[in-house]
Amino acid sequence: MSTPQLTKNQALVFDVLTKAESPLSAYTILDKLRDQGFRAPLQVYRALEKLLEYGVVHRLESINSFVACAHPDENCHNHGLVAFAICESCGQVIEFHDHEVDHRLMDWLRSQKFKPEKATIEIRGHCATCS
Amino acid sequence: MSTPQLTKNQALVFDVLTKAESPLSAYTILDKLRDQGFRAPLQVYRALEKLLEYGVVHRLESINSFVACAHPDENCHNHGLVAFAICESCGQVIEFHDHEVDHRLMDWLRSQKFKPEKATIEIRGHCATCS
DNA sequence: TGGAGTCTGTTATATTATTACATCAATTGC
DNA sequence: GCAATTGATGTAATAATATAACAGACTCCA
Numbered sequence: 001m002s003t004p005q006l007t008k009n010q011a012l013v014f015d016v017l018t019k020a021e022s023p024l025s026a027y028t029i030l031d032k033l034r035d036q037g038f039r040a041p042l043q044v045y046r047a048l049e050k051l052l053e054y055g056v057v058h059r060l061e062s063i064n065s066f067v068a069c070a071h072p073d074e075n076c077h078n079h080g081l082v083a084f085a086i087c088e089s090c091g092q093v094i095e096f097h098d099h100e101v102d103h104r105l106m107d108w109l110r111s112q113k114f115k116p117e118k119a120t121i122e123i124r125g126h127c128a129t130c131s
Numbered sequence: 132m133s134t135p136q137l138t139k140n141q142a143l144v145f146d147v148l149t150k151a152e153s154p155l156s157a158y159t160i161l162d163k164l165r166d167q168g169f170r171a172p173l174q175v176y177r178a179l180e181k182l183l184e185y186g187v188v189h190r191l192e193s194i195n196s197f198v199a200c201a202h203p204d205e206n207c208h209n210h211g212l213v214a215f216a217i218c219e220s221c222g223q224v225i226e227f228h229d230h231e232v233d234h235r236l237m238d239w240l241r242s243q244k245f246k247p248e249k250a251t252i253e254i255r256g257h258c259a260t261c262s
Numbered sequence: 263t264g265g266a267g268t269c270t271g272t273t274a275t276a277t278t279a280t281t282a283c284a285t286c287a288a289t290t291g292c
Numbered sequence: 293g294c295a296a297t298t299g300a301t302g303t304a305a306t307a308a309t310a311t312a313a314c315a316g317a318c319t320c321c322a
Contacts, residue, residue, distance in 0.1 A: 007300065026278070040303060050300095061192040062251050064278060064309095078284070083236065085245045094243055101235050105214065105254065112225055113259035114216045120193050120253045123236065126246035138269065158308070171272060176310070181269095195309060225273095 003054045012036055013047040014068065017057060022091030023065035031072065060084060060093070062122045068093040081120035089130035134185045143167055144178040145199065148188060153222030156194035191215060191224070193253045201226040212236065214252035220261035 006014060007099035016032050017024060024032075026044045039042065048066055058067050063086065081102040085094040101121075109116050125131075137145060147163050148155060155163075157175045163186040169175065179197055182188035182198050187200050194217065216225040232252075256262075 011300075041279070042281095043302075046300080061253070083239075083243060085240060085243060085247070087245075088248070094245065096239060098235060098239065101232050104229060104232050104235070105252075108214075108227060108229065109216060109254060109256075113262075114218075114225065114254070114256055115262045116216070116254045116256040117219070118255045119234075120251060120255075122192070122251045123240060123245070123247045124249045124251075125240070125245055125247040131244070131246045140270075156309075172310070173312095174271075177269080 003056055007047075008048075009038075009043055010047045010050050012038075013044060014051055014056060017051075017066060020068075023060050023063060023067045023086070023093060025065050029066070039107070046120065056086070058095075059108040060086060060122060061120050062086070062124060067093050067095075081119050081121065083123065085125065085127070086122045087127035087130050088124055089126055092127055134187055138178075138181075140169075140174055141178045141181050143169075144175060145182055145187060148182075148187050148197060148199040151199075152219075154194060154198045154224060156196050160197070189213065189215070189226075191217060191253060192251050193217070193255060198224050198226075212250050212252065214254065216254045216256065216258070218258035218261050219255055220257055223258055225258070 001063055013029055016029050026048065029048075030038055030041055030044045033044070048057060049060075052059055054057065056069050059065075060067060067084075077084055080099070081097065083096040083101065084120075085096065087093070095105060105119070106116070143164055144160055147160050156178065157172060159168055160179075161172055161175045162177070179188060179190075183190055183197075189198050189200055190196075191198060198215075211230065212228065212230065214227040214229065216227065218224070236250070237247070
Protein backbone atom coordinates (compact mmCIF):
# COMPACT_ATOMS: atom_id res chain seq x y z
CA MET A 1 0.00 0.00 0.00
CA SER A 2 1.54 3.27 -1.04
CA THR A 3 0.68 6.60 0.50
CA PRO A 4 -1.91 8.49 -1.52
CA GLN A 5 -1.87 12.22 -2.04
CA LEU A 6 -2.57 13.87 1.27
CA THR A 7 -5.50 16.21 1.66
CA LYS A 8 -4.99 19.73 2.94
CA ASN A 9 -5.68 18.89 6.56
CA GLN A 10 -3.68 15.71 6.46
CA ALA A 11 -0.74 17.55 4.95
CA LEU A 12 -0.92 20.26 7.61
CA VAL A 13 -0.96 17.75 10.45
CA PHE A 14 1.78 15.66 8.89
CA ASP A 15 3.89 18.76 8.42
CA VAL A 16 3.57 19.77 12.05
CA LEU A 17 4.56 16.29 13.18
CA THR A 18 7.48 16.13 10.79
CA LYS A 19 8.88 19.39 12.09
CA ALA A 20 8.38 18.53 15.74
CA GLU A 21 11.31 17.46 17.87
CA SER A 22 9.22 15.03 19.84
CA PRO A 23 5.78 13.45 19.93
CA LEU A 24 2.79 15.77 20.04
CA SER A 25 -0.64 15.30 21.51
CA ALA A 26 -3.66 15.86 19.31
CA TYR A 27 -4.48 19.05 21.17
CA THR A 28 -0.96 20.38 20.82
CA ILE A 29 -1.25 19.82 17.10
CA LEU A 30 -4.58 21.61 17.14
CA ASP A 31 -3.03 24.63 18.82
CA LYS A 32 -0.22 24.74 16.32
CA LEU A 33 -2.71 24.76 13.48
CA ARG A 34 -5.14 27.37 14.72
CA ASP A 35 -3.50 29.92 12.48
CA GLN A 36 -4.15 27.68 9.51
CA GLY A 37 -7.82 27.63 10.33
CA PHE A 38 -8.12 24.60 12.58
CA ARG A 39 -10.85 25.06 15.16
CA ALA A 40 -11.84 21.63 16.47
CA PRO A 41 -10.14 18.45 17.72
CA LEU A 42 -11.88 16.37 15.14
CA GLN A 43 -10.00 18.06 12.35
CA VAL A 44 -6.82 16.74 13.92
CA TYR A 45 -8.11 13.31 14.86
CA ARG A 46 -9.51 12.71 11.41
CA ALA A 47 -6.26 13.61 9.73
CA LEU A 48 -4.31 11.48 12.20
CA GLU A 49 -6.55 8.52 11.55
CA LYS A 50 -5.63 8.59 7.88
CA LEU A 51 -1.95 9.23 8.48
CA LEU A 52 -1.84 6.26 10.84
CA GLU A 53 -3.59 4.16 8.25
CA TYR A 54 -1.00 5.15 5.64
CA GLY A 55 1.73 4.24 8.09
CA VAL A 56 3.46 7.63 7.95
CA VAL A 57 2.61 8.47 11.54
CA HIS A 58 2.77 6.38 14.71
CA ARG A 59 0.68 6.64 17.80
CA LEU A 60 2.45 6.29 21.11
CA GLU A 61 -0.14 4.71 23.35
CA SER A 62 1.71 5.18 26.57
CA ILE A 63 1.82 8.95 26.22
CA ASN A 64 -1.24 9.60 24.06
CA SER A 65 0.85 11.27 21.45
CA PHE A 66 1.83 11.02 17.83
CA VAL A 67 5.11 11.04 15.89
CA ALA A 68 6.01 11.10 12.24
CA CYS A 69 7.52 7.81 11.17
CA ALA A 70 11.31 7.81 11.18
CA HIS A 71 11.42 6.28 7.72
CA PRO A 72 10.03 8.89 5.35
CA ASP A 73 10.76 6.79 2.27
CA GLU A 74 9.65 3.28 3.09
CA ASN A 75 6.23 2.36 4.30
CA CYS A 76 6.20 1.43 7.94
CA HIS A 77 3.56 -1.19 7.55
CA ASN A 78 6.11 -3.30 5.73
CA HIS A 79 8.53 -3.41 8.61
CA GLY A 80 6.38 -5.58 10.77
CA LEU A 81 6.84 -4.72 14.38
CA VAL A 82 8.04 -1.33 15.49
CA ALA A 83 9.41 -0.56 18.92
CA PHE A 84 9.89 2.86 20.45
CA ALA A 85 12.23 4.12 23.13
CA ILE A 86 10.77 7.27 24.62
CA CYS A 87 12.85 9.60 26.75
CA GLU A 88 10.97 10.89 29.77
CA SER A 89 13.21 13.95 29.99
CA CYS A 90 13.55 15.36 26.51
CA GLY A 91 10.67 13.50 24.89
CA GLN A 92 12.77 12.23 22.03
CA VAL A 93 11.79 8.96 20.46
CA ILE A 94 14.02 6.32 18.91
CA GLU A 95 12.30 4.00 16.51
CA PHE A 96 13.45 0.43 16.22
CA HIS A 97 12.70 -2.58 14.06
CA ASP A 98 13.87 -6.03 15.00
CA HIS A 99 12.96 -9.23 13.26
CA GLU A 100 14.17 -11.37 16.11
CA VAL A 101 11.76 -9.82 18.58
CA ASP A 102 9.10 -9.85 15.91
CA HIS A 103 9.49 -13.57 15.19
CA ARG A 104 9.67 -14.50 18.80
CA LEU A 105 6.46 -12.70 19.62
CA MET A 106 4.71 -14.00 16.54
CA ASP A 107 5.74 -17.55 17.35
CA TRP A 108 4.29 -17.23 20.77
CA LEU A 109 1.07 -15.71 19.45
CA ARG A 110 0.77 -18.54 16.96
CA SER A 111 1.22 -21.06 19.74
CA GLN A 112 -1.69 -19.42 21.51
CA LYS A 113 -3.72 -19.36 18.31
CA PHE A 114 -3.96 -15.63 18.75
CA LYS A 115 -4.38 -13.61 15.56
CA PRO A 116 -2.49 -10.35 15.97
CA GLU A 117 -3.70 -7.18 14.31
CA LYS A 118 -1.76 -4.42 15.95
CA ALA A 119 1.24 -4.35 18.21
CA THR A 120 2.58 -1.77 20.60
CA ILE A 121 6.09 -1.84 22.00
CA GLU A 122 7.10 1.22 23.96
CA ILE A 123 9.98 1.55 26.35
CA ARG A 124 10.13 4.61 28.53
CA GLY A 125 13.26 5.76 30.26
CA HIS A 126 16.12 8.15 29.63
CA CYS A 127 18.11 8.62 26.47
CA ALA A 128 21.89 8.83 26.23
CA THR A 129 22.07 12.60 26.50
CA CYS A 130 19.56 12.84 29.33
CA SER A 131 20.90 10.19 31.67
CA MET B 132 9.92 -6.21 47.14
CA SER B 133 7.00 -8.11 48.59
CA THR B 134 3.45 -6.88 48.58
CA PRO B 135 2.49 -5.16 51.82
CA GLN B 136 -0.88 -5.48 53.48
CA LEU B 137 -3.41 -3.73 51.29
CA THR B 138 -5.48 -0.89 52.64
CA LYS B 139 -9.26 -1.03 52.46
CA ASN B 140 -9.55 0.83 49.18
CA GLN B 141 -6.65 -1.00 47.62
CA ALA B 142 -8.20 -4.33 48.62
CA LEU B 143 -11.56 -3.36 47.19
CA VAL B 144 -10.09 -2.32 43.88
CA PHE B 145 -7.86 -5.37 43.71
CA ASP B 146 -10.81 -7.60 44.46
CA VAL B 147 -12.89 -6.13 41.65
CA LEU B 148 -10.02 -6.61 39.22
CA THR B 149 -9.38 -10.15 40.37
CA LYS B 150 -12.97 -11.14 39.82
CA ALA B 151 -13.27 -9.46 36.46
CA GLU B 152 -13.14 -11.53 33.28
CA SER B 153 -11.30 -8.84 31.40
CA PRO B 154 -9.56 -5.51 31.90
CA LEU B 155 -11.55 -2.71 33.49
CA SER B 156 -11.29 1.03 33.10
CA ALA B 157 -10.86 3.15 36.21
CA TYR B 158 -14.39 4.48 35.84
CA THR B 159 -15.84 1.01 35.48
CA ILE B 160 -14.12 0.07 38.71
CA LEU B 161 -15.53 3.19 40.30
CA ASP B 162 -19.05 2.21 39.28
CA LYS B 163 -18.60 -1.28 40.67
CA LEU B 164 -17.51 0.17 43.99
CA ARG B 165 -20.17 2.81 44.48
CA ASP B 166 -22.04 0.46 46.78
CA GLN B 167 -18.94 0.17 48.92
CA GLY B 168 -18.81 3.92 49.31
CA PHE B 169 -16.62 5.00 46.43
CA ARG B 170 -17.63 8.40 45.15
CA ALA B 171 -14.70 9.86 43.20
CA PRO B 172 -12.23 8.74 40.52
CA LEU B 173 -9.28 9.55 42.72
CA GLN B 174 -10.21 6.83 45.13
CA VAL B 175 -9.74 4.37 42.31
CA TYR B 176 -6.68 5.99 40.76
CA ARG B 177 -4.89 6.19 44.06
CA ALA B 178 -5.49 2.55 44.82
CA LEU B 179 -4.44 1.57 41.31
CA GLU B 180 -1.25 3.54 41.65
CA LYS B 181 -0.24 1.47 44.63
CA LEU B 182 -1.34 -1.82 43.15
CA LEU B 183 0.72 -1.07 40.05
CA GLU B 184 3.66 -0.21 42.25
CA TYR B 185 3.33 -3.54 44.08
CA GLY B 186 3.19 -5.30 40.74
CA VAL B 187 -0.11 -7.06 41.40
CA VAL B 188 -1.95 -5.09 38.75
CA HIS B 189 -0.99 -4.14 35.21
CA ARG B 190 -2.03 -1.18 33.20
CA LEU B 191 -2.88 -1.75 29.58
CA GLU B 192 -1.92 1.47 27.89
CA SER B 193 -3.53 0.74 24.57
CA ILE B 194 -6.99 0.40 26.08
CA ASN B 195 -6.69 2.59 29.16
CA SER B 196 -7.58 -0.29 31.40
CA PHE B 197 -6.28 -2.38 34.23
CA VAL B 198 -5.95 -6.12 34.92
CA ALA B 199 -4.93 -8.16 37.90
CA CYS B 200 -1.61 -9.84 37.33
CA ALA B 201 -1.91 -13.42 36.12
CA HIS B 202 0.63 -14.60 38.70
CA PRO B 203 -0.99 -14.17 42.09
CA ASP B 204 1.91 -15.78 43.92
CA GLU B 205 5.06 -14.34 42.43
CA ASN B 206 5.81 -10.69 42.12
CA CYS B 207 5.55 -9.44 38.59
CA HIS B 208 8.38 -7.02 38.91
CA ASN B 209 10.72 -9.97 39.08
CA HIS B 210 9.73 -11.27 35.68
CA GLY B 211 11.26 -8.46 33.77
CA LEU B 212 9.30 -7.72 30.67
CA VAL B 213 5.66 -8.62 30.39
CA ALA B 214 3.75 -8.84 27.13
CA PHE B 215 -0.01 -8.90 26.71
CA ALA B 216 -2.21 -10.30 24.00
CA ILE B 217 -5.54 -8.53 24.14
CA CYS B 218 -8.59 -9.90 22.33
CA GLU B 219 -10.63 -7.19 20.65
CA SER B 220 -13.75 -9.34 20.72
CA CYS B 221 -14.00 -10.82 24.18
CA GLY B 222 -11.53 -8.55 25.93
CA GLN B 223 -9.59 -11.42 27.44
CA VAL B 224 -5.93 -10.89 28.08
CA ILE B 225 -3.11 -13.41 27.91
CA GLU B 226 -0.02 -12.51 29.83
CA PHE B 227 3.34 -13.56 28.57
CA HIS B 228 6.94 -13.45 29.80
CA ASP B 229 9.82 -14.15 27.50
CA HIS B 230 13.47 -13.72 28.32
CA GLU B 231 14.51 -13.91 24.71
CA VAL B 232 12.45 -10.87 23.76
CA ASP B 233 13.51 -9.21 26.95
CA HIS B 234 17.22 -9.69 26.28
CA ARG B 235 16.96 -8.68 22.70
CA LEU B 236 15.24 -5.42 23.57
CA MET B 237 17.57 -4.72 26.44
CA ASP B 238 20.60 -5.31 24.24
CA TRP B 239 19.32 -2.86 21.74
CA LEU B 240 18.55 -0.28 24.42
CA ARG B 241 22.02 -0.70 25.83
CA SER B 242 23.50 -0.17 22.38
CA GLN B 243 21.60 3.12 22.25
CA LYS B 244 22.70 4.01 25.76
CA PHE B 245 19.06 4.27 26.64
CA LYS B 246 18.19 3.57 30.28
CA PRO B 247 14.84 1.78 30.36
CA GLU B 248 12.45 2.30 33.24
CA LYS B 249 9.17 0.90 32.07
CA ALA B 250 8.17 -1.21 29.11
CA THR B 251 4.87 -1.78 27.39
CA ILE B 252 4.24 -4.66 25.01
CA GLU B 253 0.65 -5.07 23.92
CA ILE B 254 -0.64 -7.05 21.00
CA ARG B 255 -4.22 -6.58 19.99
CA GLY B 256 -6.09 -9.04 17.84
CA HIS B 257 -8.35 -12.02 18.26
CA CYS B 258 -7.95 -14.92 20.60
CA ALA B 259 -8.36 -18.60 19.72
CA THR B 260 -12.03 -18.79 20.62
CA CYS B 261 -12.97 -15.50 18.97
CA SER B 262 -11.30 -15.97 15.60
C1' DT C 263 2.63 14.70 72.26
C1' DG C 264 3.46 16.03 68.39
C1' DG C 265 5.77 15.46 63.87
C1' DA C 266 6.20 12.74 59.79
C1' DG C 267 4.22 9.96 56.72
C1' DT C 268 0.43 7.74 54.58
C1' DC C 269 -4.24 7.07 53.40
C1' DT C 270 -8.58 9.08 52.78
C1' DG C 271 -12.63 12.24 51.10
C1' DT C 272 -14.29 15.85 48.14
C1' DT C 273 -14.66 19.39 44.67
C1' DA C 274 -13.12 21.14 40.73
C1' DT C 275 -10.67 20.95 36.58
C1' DA C 276 -7.60 19.33 32.90
C1' DT C 277 -6.77 16.28 29.10
C1' DT C 278 -7.98 13.09 25.55
C1' DA C 279 -11.40 11.32 22.31
C1' DT C 280 -15.96 10.66 20.09
C1' DT C 281 -20.97 11.45 18.60
C1' DA C 282 -24.04 13.73 15.88
C1' DC C 283 -25.32 16.49 12.30
C1' DA C 284 -24.68 19.58 8.24
C1' DT C 285 -22.16 20.96 4.10
C1' DC C 286 -19.27 20.59 0.13
C1' DA C 287 -16.72 18.35 -3.63
C1' DA C 288 -15.34 14.59 -6.53
C1' DT C 289 -16.74 10.22 -8.64
C1' DT C 290 -19.56 6.77 -10.44
C1' DG C 291 -23.30 4.64 -12.84
C1' DC C 292 -27.19 5.19 -15.61
C1' DG D 293 -26.49 15.46 -17.89
C1' DC D 294 -27.88 14.04 -13.27
C1' DA D 295 -29.08 11.34 -9.19
C1' DA D 296 -26.48 8.49 -6.04
C1' DT D 297 -22.62 7.52 -3.60
C1' DT D 298 -18.39 8.37 -1.32
C1' DG D 299 -15.03 10.92 1.18
C1' DA D 300 -13.35 15.18 3.26
C1' DT D 301 -14.65 19.02 5.94
C1' DG D 302 -16.79 22.27 9.70
C1' DT D 303 -18.98 22.86 14.07
C1' DA D 304 -21.08 22.12 18.49
C1' DA D 305 -21.77 19.25 22.06
C1' DT D 306 -20.46 15.64 24.97
C1' DA D 307 -18.11 11.45 26.66
C1' DA D 308 -14.20 9.21 28.74
C1' DT D 309 -9.91 9.40 31.09
C1' DA D 310 -6.88 11.56 34.48
C1' DT D 311 -5.03 15.04 37.80
C1' DA D 312 -4.74 19.24 41.03
C1' DA D 313 -5.64 21.25 45.21
C1' DC D 314 -7.06 21.22 49.76
C1' DA D 315 -8.59 19.21 54.16
C1' DG D 316 -9.19 15.71 57.56
C1' DA D 317 -7.97 11.25 59.83
C1' DC D 318 -4.85 7.68 61.17
C1' DT D 319 -0.53 5.27 62.53
C1' DC D 320 4.01 5.05 63.99
C1' DC D 321 7.45 6.17 66.85
C1' DA D 322 11.12 9.19 68.80
